[in-house]
Amino acid sequence: MNYIEIPLTKCRIFLTEKELVGLLSKDVELYKESLKRGKAFIRxxxxxxxxxxxxVQHKASNFRKNID
Structure with a gap:
C-alpha cells in the first residue's frame, strides 16, 4: 500500500490516497483550490x-559558433 507523506510543523502524517480523497471530498472548496494550486505548480x-x-541550447549553439 502506498502512503502520502504530509510534513506538518511538529510531525508527519501518512495517508492513503483513498483517505486523502475522502477528506478532500468533505470540503469541496479546498479540493478545488488544491487542484488549481497543483495545476499552477505543474505549469x-x-x-x-x-x-x-x-x-542550454543557446549556450551550446554559441559555443559551436565560437569553435567554428
Whole structure:
C-alpha cells in the first residue's frame, strides 16, 4: 500500500490516497483550490524546464559558433 507523506510543523502524517480523497471530498472548496494550486505548480515546473532547455541550447549553439 502506498502512503502520502504530509510534513506538518511538529510531525508527519501518512495517508492513503483513498483517505486523502475522502477528506478532500468533505470540503469541496479546498479540493478545488488544491487542484488549481497543483495545476499552477505543474505549469511553473514545466516552464522552468523549458527555460533551462532553451538556455542550454543557446549556450551550446554559441559555443559551436565560437569553435567554428
Amino acid at each position: 511553473s515546473k514545466k516552464q522552468q524546464q523549458r527555460e533551462v532547455e532553451t538556455f
